Amino acid sequence: MNILEGLNKEQKEAVMHNKGPLLILAGAGSGKTRVLTHRIAYLIDQCDVNPWNILALTFTNKAAKEMRERVDRIVGYGSENIWVSTFHSTCVRILRRYIEAIGYDRSFTIYDSDDQKTLMRDICKYLNIDTKYTKERTLLSVISSAKDELITPETFMKNAQGDFNQERYANVYMEYQKRLKANNALDFDDLIFKTIELFEKNPEILSNYQNRFKYIMVDEYQDTNTAQFHLISLLASTENEYGEIEHNLCVVGDDDQSIYKFRGANIHNILNFEKEYPKTRVIKLEQNYRSTKNILKAANEVIKHNIERKEKALWTDNEEGEPIAFTQFDTEYAEAEAIVNDIYHATQEEGCAFQDFAILYRTNAQSRIFEEKLVRKNIPYKIVGAVNFYARKEIKDLLAYLKTIDNGLDDIAVKRIINVPRRGIGLTTIDRVSQYAADNNMSFYNALRHANSIPGIGRSLAKIESFVSMIEILKGKISEPDYSIEDLINEIIEATGYVAELEAEETVEAESRIENIEELINKIIAFESAAEEAPTLSAFLEEVALVADIDNLEDSTNVVVLMTLHSAKGLEFPFVYLCGMEDGIFPSYMTLTSDDPTELEEERRLCYVGITRAKKKLSLSAARQRMVRGETNFNKPSCFINEIPRYLLKQTTESLSPKFPKNTSTLGNKPNLPTGRHLAPTHDSGIFGNHPFIQKGFGNRNLEPTMFEKEKPKKVTPTALKGTPHYKPGDTVYHSRFGEGVVLDLQPLSNDYEVTVAFQNSGTKKMRSSFAKLKTVTK
Ligand SMILES: Nc1ncnc2c1ncn2[C@@H]1O[C@H](COP(=O)(O)OP(=O)(O)OP(=O)(O)O)[C@@H](O)[C@H]1O
Numbered sequence: 158m159n160i161l162e163g164l165n166k167e168q169k170e171a172v173m174h175n176k177g178p179l180l181i182l183a184g185a186g187s188g189k190t191r192v193l194t195h196r197i198a199y200l201i202d203q204c205d206v207n208p209w210n211i212l213a214l215t216f217t218n219k220a221a222k223e224m225r226e227r228v229d230r231i232v233g234y235g236s237e238n239i240w241v242s243t244f245h246s247t248c249v250r251i252l253r254r255y256i257e258a259i260g261y262d263r264s265f266t267i268y269d270s271d272d273q274k275t276l277m278r279d280i281c282k283y284l285n286i287d288t289k290y291t292k293e294r295t296l297l298s299v300i301s302s303a304k305d306e307l308i309t310p311e312t313f314m315k316n317a318q319g320d321f322n323q324e325r326y327a328n329v330y331m332e333y334q335k336r337l338k339a340n341n342a343l344d345f346d347d348l349i350f351k352t353i354e355l356f357e358k359n360p361e362i363l364s365n366y367q368n369r370f371k372y373i374m375v376d377e378y379q380d381t382n383t384a385q386f387h388l389i390s391l392l393a394s395t396e397n398e399y400g401e402i403e404h405n406l407c408v409v410g411d412d413d414q415s416i417y418k419f420r421g422a423n424i425h426n427i428l429n430f431e432k433e434y435p436k437t438r439v440i441k442l443e444q445n446y447r448s449t450k451n452i453l454k455a456a457n458e459v460i461k462h463n464i465e466r467k468e469k470a471l472w473t474d475n476e477e478g479e480p481i482a483f484t485q486f487d488t489e490y491a492e493a494e495a496i497v498n499d500i501y502h503a504t505q506e507e508g509c510a511f512q513d514f515a516i517l518y519r520t521n522a523q524s525r526i527f528e529e530k531l532v533r534k535n536i537p538y539k540i541v542g543a544v545n546f547y548a549r550k551e552i553k554d555l556l557a558y559l560k561t562i563d564n565g566l567d568d569i570a571v572k573r574i575i576n577v578p579r580r581g582i583g584l585t586t587i588d589r590v591s592q593y594a595a596d597n598n599m600s601f602y603n604a605l606r607h608a609n610s611i612p613g614i615g616r617s618l619a620k621i622e623s624f625v626s627m628i629e630i631l632k633g634k635i636s637e638p639d640y641s642i643e644d645l646i647n648e649i650i651e652a653t654g655y656v657a658e659l660e661a662e663e664t665v666e667a668e669s670r671i672e673n674i675e676e677l678i679n680k681i682i683a684f685e686s687a688a689e690e691a692p693t694l695s696a697f698l699e700e701v702a703l704v705a706d707i708d709n710l711e712d713s714t715n716v717v718v719l720m721t722l723h724s725a726k727g728l729e730f731p732f733v734y735l736c737g738m739e740d741g742i743f744p745s746y747m748t749l750t751s752d753d754p755t756e757l758e759e760e761r762r763l764c765y766v767g768i769t770r771a772k773k774k775l776s777l778s779a780a781r782q783r784m785v786r787g788e789t790n791f792n793k794p795s796c797f798i799n800e801i802p803r804y805l806l807k808q809t810t811e812s813l814s815p816k817f818p819k820n821t822s823t824l825g826n827k828p829n830l831p832t833g834r835h836l837a838p839t840h841d842s843g844i845f846g847n848h849p850f851i852q853k854g855f856g857n858r859n860l861e862p863t864m865f866e867k868e869k870p871k872k873v874t875p876t877a878l879k880g881t882p883h884y885k886p887g888d889t890v891y892h893s894r895f896g897e898g899v900v901l902d903l904q905p906l907s908n909d910y911e912v913t914v915a916f917q918n919s920g921t922k923k924m925r926s927s928f929a930k931l932k933t934v935t936k
C-alpha cells in the first residue's frame with residue numbers, strides 16, 4: 158500500500174516531515190488523526206524508523222483503541238511494538254518498571270475515586286476537619302488541580318503563607334501524599350505527576366526513554382493540561398548521533414475543539430507551541446473530508462461567534478448534502494420517540510446499519526428517555542463513556558431504597574443501601590445479620606428488624622434500628638392514599654441526605670450524579686401522571702426493571718451509539734442527532750447565567766464538536782417543554798441554533814392547529830437568502846421563539862402516543878392538597894435558582910399546586926409548588 162496515496166498536498170507534507178517539532182493545527186474532519194497514523198507508517202516504511210521508537214498518545218481508551226486499529230491496518234508487521242496509548246496507561250507502564258527509584262514499590266496500587274474518598278475521610282478525622290463544612294471531594298479536587306499544575310505539597314504550603322484556608326488545604330495535601338506513599342498507592346493524577354518526578358530526579362531513566370521514544374505523536378493536543386505538556390516536553394528531547402537535541406514531536410489539534418478547560422486543559426499549550434519550540438513547522442489542513450457542505454457551513458458559522466480563536470478557512474469538496482434538520486418538539490418524549498422512530502425506519506426499511514447513528518446530548522442524564530425508547534423498539538445501543546442510566550450508582554442506590562420500602566425481600570438491594578450514605582454499619586455487622594437471616598430462614602431486612610436478638614451486634618444496634626425505623630416510617634407513608642412515589646423519593650433524599658452529600662462535593666462528577674437523580678424524579682412524575690389507575694410503587698419498579706435488566710449487546714459493534722458531546726470528540730458517524738438544543742440545556746443554565754463570557758465560548762466549541770461529528774446528515778432538535786428537576790420548563794431553542802444561517806436549516810412540520818397549513822415551515826427553507834444572514838439574536842423576537850406550530854417527527858411520520866404522553870385529566874382532591882401556597886397570581890416571588898419572577902397562574906393538582914412563574918431572567922416555568930419552594934417578595 159502506498160502510504161502517501163489518498164492524501165492531499167499538506168497532509169503529505171505533514172506525513173513526510175520526519176525531523177523536528179511539527180504542529181498540525183486544523184479544523185474538524187481535516188484528517189489530523191489520519192495524518193498521524195499515516196506518518197507512523199511512513200516513518201517505519203520510508204525512514205527506517207524502528208516501530209519500537211514511536212510513541213503515540215491520545216486521551217481516551219476508545220481513541221487509543223481506534224488509533225491502534227488504524228495503525229495496525231497500515232503498518233502491518235512490527236506494529237505491535239509501537240506504543241499507542243493514553244497518557245495514563247503510558248505512565249503506568251513506565252512507573253511499573255522504575256518507580257522504585259522514587260521510593261515506591263513496583264506493585265503500587267492505583268486508587269480510584271472511592272479509595273481516595275475513604276483516605277480523605279480518615280485524614281479529615283485526623284486533622285479535625287469537619288466534613289459537614291469541608292467535603293472530602295472539595296479537598297480532593299483542590300489537590301487534583303494542584304497536581305495538574307505540578308504544584309507539590311511543599312510549594313503549595315509556601316504559596317499559602319498567611320492565608321488560613323490555603324494553609325489548611327496545604328496541610329491536607331501534605332498528609333494525603335504522606336498516606337498515599339505509606340500505602341504504596343498512587344491516585345490518578347499521581348500517575349503523571351510521579352512519572353515527571355521520576356524523570357526529573359533520575360536523568361538516566363529519562364534519557365533512557367528519550368532515546369527510546371525518538372518520535373512522539375499527540376492527538377487532540379488542545380486538551381492537554383500543564384502536567385501532560387511538561388511530560389511530553391521532557392520526553393521529546395532526543396539526542397541525535399551528532400549530539401544535537403532533536404524534538405521529534407508532532408502534535409495535532411484544533412483550538413476550536415478544546416472542551417476540557419474544566420479539567421485543567423490548557424489551551425495555551427497549543428497556542429504557545431511555537432514559542433516553546435521556535436523551530437516548529439506549522440502545517441494547516443483546510444480541507445474537510447468528513448462532512449457535507451451544509452454541515453461544514455453550519456459548523457463554521459457557529460464557531461465564528463467565538464472571539465478567542467485562531468481563524469481558519471475550512472472547506473470541503475463533498476456534496477452539498479441535505480439541509481440540516483431542526484425540529485422543535487412538543488416534549489422531550491416526543492423528541493426521543495421521533496429520533497428512535499427515525500432510526501428504526503432507516504434501519505428496517507432503508508438498509509442503514511445501527512452503527513451509522515449517533516445520538517449526542519449535553520449531559521449524561523439525558524440518555525434515560527432514549528434508552529427507554531430504544532429498548533421498546535428493540536434497537537441495540539451502547540452508551541460510550543458512561544454506563545446505562547439504570548446501571549449508574551446513584552440510580553441503583555435510590556432504586557434499592559424504593560425496593561426496600563416496597564417489600565424488603567430483595568437482599569441485594571437492602572445490603573446495597575444499609576450503609577449508603579454511610580451510617581457506620583460495618584462489614585462485620587452485615588455479616589452477622591446475614592448469618593442470623595440464614596440461620597432463621599428469613600430475609601436480610603427481616604433480620605435487621607430483629608437486630609436486638611442478634612448476638613455481637615453491640616454498638617451497631619442503634620444504627621440499625623434507626624435505619625429500620627426510617628424504612629418503616631416511609632413504608633407507612635407510601636400506603637397512605639394520597640402519598641405519591643414522587644413524595645417518597647423526595648423524602649428518601651431528604652431523610653438520607655443523599656443529594657445534600659453530593660451537593661457539598663461541588664465537583665463536576667457529583668453534579669452529573671445529581672442530574673441523574675433529578676432525571677429519575679422526572680421519570681417518576683411521568684410514570685405517575687400517565688398511570689391509568691392509582692400508580693403503585695411495585696408497578697413503577699416493575700416498569701423500570703423492564704429497561705434496567707436489558708442486556709443490550711454491549712459487545713456488538715453494530716449498535717446505535719449514545720453519548721455526551723464530550724465523549725464524541727474525534728469520532729464520526731453518517732447520521733448524527735444532536736438533541737436538547739435548548740437554552741438552559743445546551744448551552745447549560747450555568748453558562749447562560751455566568752458572568753464569564755469564556756464559558757459560553759467553551760460551550761460553543763462543544764457545539765462545534767457535535768456538529769462536525771456528522772458525515773451525511775445532522776438533525777438538531779429541541780423540546781419546547783421539558784421536565785427538569787421535577788419542574789416543567791419552557792425552553793427556547795438554543796442560541797446556537799440562531800447562529801446557523803436559516804438557509805441551511807430545514808424543518809418538516811406537522812401543524813396541530815387546523816388554522817395553519819400542513820408542511821409549511823415558519824423557519825422558511827429559503828435558499829435565496831444571502832449567506833450569513835442570521836436570525837434575530839434575541840429569542841423573544843426570533844422566529845423560533847413563539848411560533849404556534851408544534852412539530853412532530855423529522856419526517857411526517859405519525860407518532861403513536863406512548864404511555865408517557867397520554868394526557869390524563871388530573872383528579873383534584875382538595876383535602877389532600879399540600880399546604881396552600883402563600884402567593885397568588887400577580888405576586889412577586891423568589892426562587893433560589895431562577896431568581897425573581899411574577900406568578901402568572903396557580904392550579905391545584907392531585908396533591909399539590911402547579912404554579913406558573915414568569916422569571917425576569919430565566920423565562921417562564923411551570924413548577925410544583927411544594928418543589929419550587931418560592932418565597933414571596935414584598936415590594
Ligand atoms: N485525503 C483524504 N482523502 C479522503 N478521505 C480523507 C482524507 N483525509 C481524511 N479523510 C477522511 O476524513 C475523515 C476525517 O479524518 P480524521 O478523523 O483524521 O479528521 P480529524 O482532523 O482528526 O478530525 P477531528 O478534528 O474530528 O478529530 C476520516 O473519515 C478520514 O478517513
Ligand SMILES: [Mg+2]
Pocket residue numbers: 189190191376727
Ligand atoms: Mg481526530
